[in-house]
Amino acid sequence: MKSNEIKQKILLEKWNNELIENILLSNKDDIFILALKNQNCPVDLILDLWQAINPKVRYLICSHCNTPKSILIEISENDPIKDIREKAGKELIKRGI
Amino acid sequence: MEEEYNDIAKKLKKLNSKEFNQFIDFSSSALSYGYITNNTQQYIRNIEVAKLLNEKYSRSGFYTSAKNAQKWLYQRLEVKPDKIDLIFNRIQGEGGGEVDVLRAINGSLRGLFYKAEYATNDSGIITNNVPGIDAIVKNRFTGEIIERIQIKSNWSTDPNVLKQTISRFLKNENYDKNIVLSGPKELIKAAKEMNIQNPTYSFGNVNTNRDSAEKLMKTINNGKFESTISFSGAAEKVGKGALIGAAVTISVSAISNYIAYKNGQLSMNDAFKNMAIDSSKGAIIGGSLAGLSLVFPPGIIGLGIGIVVGSSIRQIVDIAYGKGEYKKIFDEINTTNNLSLGLTHFALTTNNALEMQKPFINEMIKEEQKAIILNEISKKTDKMLEDKIKEI
Numbered sequence: 359m360k361s362n363e364i365k366q367k368i369l370l371e372k373w374n375n376e377l378i379e380n381i382l383l384s385n386k387d388d389i390f391i392l393a394l395k396n397q398n399c400p401v402d403l404i405l406d407l408w409q410a411i412n413p414k415v416r417y418l419i420c421s422h423c424n425t426p427k428s429i430l431i432e433i434s435e436n437d438p439i440k441d442i443r444e445k446a447g448k449e450l451i452k453r454g455i
Numbered sequence: 456m457e458e459e460y461n462d463i464a465k466k467l468k469k470l471n472s473k474e475f476n477q478f479i480d481f482s483s484s485a486l487s488y489g490y491i492t493n494n495t496q497q498y499i500r501n502i503e504v505a506k507l508l509n510e511k512y513s514r515s516g517f518y519t520s521a522k523n524a525q526k527w528l529y530q531r532l533e534v535k536p537d538k539i540d541l542i543f544n545r546i547q548g549e550g551g552g553e554v555d556v557l558r559a560i561n562g563s564l565r566g567l568f569y570k571a572e573y574a575t576n577d578s579g580i581i582t583n584n585v586p587g588i589d590a591i592v593k594n595r596f597t598g599e600i601i602e603r604i605q606i607k608s609n610w611s612t613d614p615n616v617l618k619q620t621i622s623r624f625l626k627n628e629n630y631d632k633n634i635v636l637s638g639p640k641e642l643i644k645a646a647k648e649m650n651i652q653n654p655t656y657s658f659g660n661v662n663t664n665r666d667s668a669e670k671l672m673k674t675i676n677n678g679k680f681e682s683t684i685s686f687s688g689a690a691e692k693v694g695k696g697a698l699i700g701a702a703v704t705i706s707v708s709a710i711s712n713y714i715a716y717k718n719g720q721l722s723m724n725d726a727f728k729n730m731a732i733d734s735s736k737g738a739i740i741g742g743s744l745a746g747l748s749l750v751f752p753p754g755i756i757g758l759g760i761g762i763v764v765g766s767s768i769r770q771i772v773d774i775a776y777g778k779g780e781y782k783k784i785f786d787e788i789n790t791t792n793n794l795s796l797g798l799t800h801f802a803l804t805t806n807n808a809l810e811m812q813k814p815f816i817n818e819m820i821k822e823e824q825k826a827i828i829l830n831e832i833s834k835k836t837d838k839m840l841e842d843k844i845k846e847i
Contacts, residue, residue, distance in 0.1 A: 379544070382512055383512070385511065385513060385514045387514055390514065402535065402538070402541065405531050405535065406512075406515055409517045409519075409523050409527065410515055411514050411519075426530070426533075426534045428534060432526065
């Protein structure tokens with residue numbers, strides 16, 4: 359799938375396994391960011407992006423409502439960037455954890 | 456089975472003690488060789504899979520290290536324990552399946568003239584943007600591309616899943632009838648039933664793919680999914696093989712092969728090769744754990760061949776994985792004859808050799824760490840240069 363097609367499908371929220379696989383295989387930060395800005399971004403994609411190289415992607419993971427608690431805990435404890443660790447910590451507090 | 460053992464025992468009785476020691480040297484070397492080559496091959500293969508996945512998913516970061524991959528798997532299993540197929544799709548479909556097909560092509564006779572490579576984009580990067588193919592086969596001498604291959608690595612026998620895979624292959628916008636469809640035999644059979652005109656390449660079956668996916672998952676789970684060769688990892692594999700081959704089990708096949716060799720029915724090379732193949736198939740450490748294995752000695756049948764079943768074998772095999780206490784086990788075995796002593800000595804010597812390697816391994820680990828640091832520094836310098844160039 360070409361980048362533009364992937365982006366269009368994200369905007370149209372055509373979420374399925376094939377789209378998730380294509381997002382990951384695109385290996386492009388701008389596509390990851392676009393997907394994570396969507397409130398309905400599935401947890402399956404989050405499970406594959408929470409260790410992304412780009413800090414912006416990881417920051418968006420922290421803000422996303424579908425991010426599992428266990429991942430927020432992991433990020434809050436081990437992310438190499440302090441701001442991201444703090445963001446994950448705040449999200450955990452928000453969720454009452 | 457008992458008859459077979461008795462028959463072998465009778466034949467072994469004809470060997471004098473010198474010949475017996477020769478047999479032990481011979482068979483233990485062959486078994487070690489088989490185990491070591493198979494396991495180092497497996498080790499290298501897993502590294503290739505990790506490297507491929509790390510390249511394909513480099514921005515996702517989850518295969519950048521064995522630890523990250525382990526964390527990725529842990530979270531996946533924690534949050535979505537029912538979605539194993541998605542994990543298999545990632546590690547087998549995008550990784551192991553492709554690596555195995557390329558290794559098979561490059562390792563075959565055909566590989567002397569042709570070379571299989573992953574399909575890359577114009578920048579030489581492995582991505583999914585290469586239209587409809589996963590690999591190419593080139594003439595080694597002219598560089599001409601002679602085949603373009605789409606690799607499928609199904610692990611389900613469900614006919615609907617197989618049909619869906621073929622439909623996706625046909626509906627790909629970059630499909631053309633010359634692309635070779637590679638897949639497990641069940642998929643190729645289904646493709647032929649659907650009258651697909653493309654050339655096909657049958658590789659393995661759905662069970663071998665599932666088995667591979669499960670093993671890869673286990674490797675990741677154990678934190679051993681490394682994308683670089685570590686000296687410690689390789690040495691560890693060799694050490695394990697030496698212990699297993701030397702001290703643990705001598706299979707029925709090994710004895711039969713040795714006797715055939717002694718009787719002039721087999722050449723030394725063939726006997727050695729047969730034993731090595733036997734051990735590399737996992738006959739020692741695999742399924743045979745539940746059954747019978749022959750362990751030298753002590754004397755159940757005639758000259759001191761012991762048949763050890765179940766837990767005893769497992770304990771000894773555990774030695775090879777660093778869990779057991781081999782000295783204790785050997786102390787428990789009645790080591791009164793030369794054969795026993797010789798074998799025990801061999802095992803102890805092998806273990807001592809492994810112990811001696813350890814300081815060296817530590818040095819190599821330090822060197823590896825230095826290389827990683829240098830690599831990081833180099834990356835930072837590259838980034839700085841890149842930024843400076845942008846400023847110009």
